[in-house]
Amino acid sequence: MRTAGAAVVADGRSRLADYVTLAKPRLNLLVVGSTLAGFAMGHGAMSDVGLVLGMVGGTALVAGGASAFNQVIERRTDALMRRTRLRPMADNRISARDALIYAALLSGLGLVVLAALVNPLSSAVALATLVSYAAIYTPLKLRSSFATVIGAIPGALPPVIGWAAATNTLSREAWILFGILFLWQLPHFLAIAWMYKDDYARAGFPMLPVIDPDGRSTVRHSVFYAAALLPLSLAPTLVGMTTPWYFVAALVLTLAFLGLTLRFAQTRAMADARRVFFGSILYLPVLWVLMIAGRT
Numbered sequence: 001m002r003t004a005g006a007a008v009v010a011d012g013r014s015r016l017a018d019y020v021t022l023a024k025p026r027l028n029l030l031v032v033g034s035t036l037a038g039f040a041m042g043h044g045a046m047s048d049v050g051l052v053l054g055m056v057g058g059t060a061l062v063a064g065g066a067s068a069f070n071q072v073i074e075r076r077t078d079a080l081m082r083r084t085r086l087r088p089m090a091d092n093r094i095s096a097r098d099a100l101i102y103a104a105l106l107s108g109l110g111l112v113v114l115a116a117l118v119n120p121l122s123s124a125v126a127l128a129t130l131v132s133y134a135a136i137y138t139p140l141k142l143r144s145s146f147a148t149v150i151g152a153i154p155g156a157l158p159p160v161i162g163w164a165a166a167t168n169t170l171s172r173e174a175w176i177l178f179g180i181l182f183l184w185q186l187p188h189f190l191a192i193a194w195m196y197k198d199d200y201a202r203a204g205f206p207m208l209p210v211i212d213p214d215g216r217s218t219v220r221h222s223v224f225y226a227a228a229l230l231p232l233s234l235a236p237t238l239v240g241m242t243t244p245w246y247f248v249a250a251l252v253l254t255l256a257f258l259g260l261t262l263r264f265a266q267t268r269a270m271a272d273a274r275r276v277f278f279g280s281i282l283y284l285p286v287l288w289v290l291m292i293a294g295r296t
Helices: 002-022 024-039 049-074 094-120 120-140 148-158 158-167 172-195 199-201 216-238 244-267 268-294
Strands: none
Touching: 002 049, 002 094, 024 049, 024 158, 024 172, 024 268, 049 094, 049 120, 049 158, 094 120, 094 158, 120 148, 120 158, 148 158, 148 172, 158 172, 172 199, 172 216, 172 244, 172 268, 216 244, 216 268, 244 268
């Protein structure tokens, strides 16, 4: 009896872990962090615990629901890729029906939390994020390499959610934050696509490195978007959001990131793709911290 009971407990814990994995909580820390950055840049009241918890919790729930929808849609292609084949859906540990219910519950609850505890505008932006990610970007991935650009749209909306939560507006400052995150994502995801191009090819995803085997177009795009990020990363100072010292710090940081993409363009080596990837992971939180510290 004790052994059977232990097995039931272990199975329950494993199933719970699968549902947690379905929501991609570690990946969505970046979503929540970017939402908080937008809130801080909008001079939101961090002392308003209910507002902040509502924004963070609602955003995290919607992001988790979007991730779950994504894994339901991609369960067959995920099963073909080495890095995703053990995901709960790809490994058939959760049924599509149960996962869809879970995704809908997470997303719906998150939207309600945002509307009730924050404001309807932040909930509307979160809904746009959810729909563009799950209903547009995810199906498009199997059809076109341009899906990476489309996917950067929902990926860039979290700071807009935060700005809407703080100001109840979608002013030009919100779209500057959107643009920074939009452009940052493209070298980041092109580096991932280069690192896992064989996996993507095996699953039938026409990612740019898959349809561009020699990598010339991939590295050109990476450099182009990193170069475009340079002036936009400086824009917060130019519109009065931040102090001049942020301008200097952001200039140095973004030039360093651009340098990583230029090195990748020269070599097209896997090691340099990894440097772009890890550099991008470091770049964004550092830029947010610099921006918040230098806000006017």
